[in-house]
Amino acid sequence: MITNLSVTSIMVLDKDEALDFYVNKLGLEKGQDIKQGSYRWLTVRVPGDATEISLEQPGPPVQDDATAAQLRELVTKGALGGLVFQADDVRGLYETLKARGLSDFTQEPTDHFYGTDMGVRDPFGNAIRILQPKKVAHAAKA
């Protein structure tokens, strides 16, 4: 039986810029940063979370140049995956992110029947959604 998701990945166009965005702007923490030859294994994660988000940059040694060009094309079109996070206070976070200079909001905080969410794009085109789930009121037990 699989017990948890340990690593997921997202394509970025520059690992340093991605690290700055995901850690200094969005508020994640740096996980692994290991250099092996020309390859840099770089991850971020929600502070204290077990799941690492690997920041992958298209190109050798993982992809050939033509494949890397296709991936860059898709990332910048916003056509390649994305991440969904949860937060405890989406409206407060929205103000914090704005104060940190983030401007690429795809959706300002909006209420839905399941909670409040907002949308952000990372500097490369990846879609990020942040949801504050609605608290379900449980009837008090007699």
Place this chain on the structure above:
Amino acid sequence: MNRRVLRARDAMDRSYAEPLNVRAVAAVAHISEAHFIRTFRAVFGETPHRYLQRRRVERSMFLLRETDRSITDICFDVGFTSRGTFSRTFREIVGESPSDYRAGHEPMVAPNCFQLAATRPVVAARVAMRSSSFGDASAAAAP
């Protein structure tokens, strides 16, 4: 360049309810109007005008399903400025009238971002691409 055009597309997704024009949206991408229309079409396969229409129609489909607002109110809610243009564009894209759509669809229980992706209409009828202007004037001039 893709990233800039995507930023402009995000602006349309965000501000569809406002009176947008192609010049304002092109300004978000920091490119000229003509270049913007060409580039947008090359990147996303349709004109910015058509994209905005589909965005507005998708939001109107949501309001028709989920609310009791009148069709006229919904037309203005999603950024159309005339009921005639709204009904014609809706029918062209969805393949039925707003009231028929409302009669045939119930509220959908799914997260908004899922609904947004899943129910974004593809154009039902093959129609010639019209002017890329966002205004109603050009649409009104079409047959």
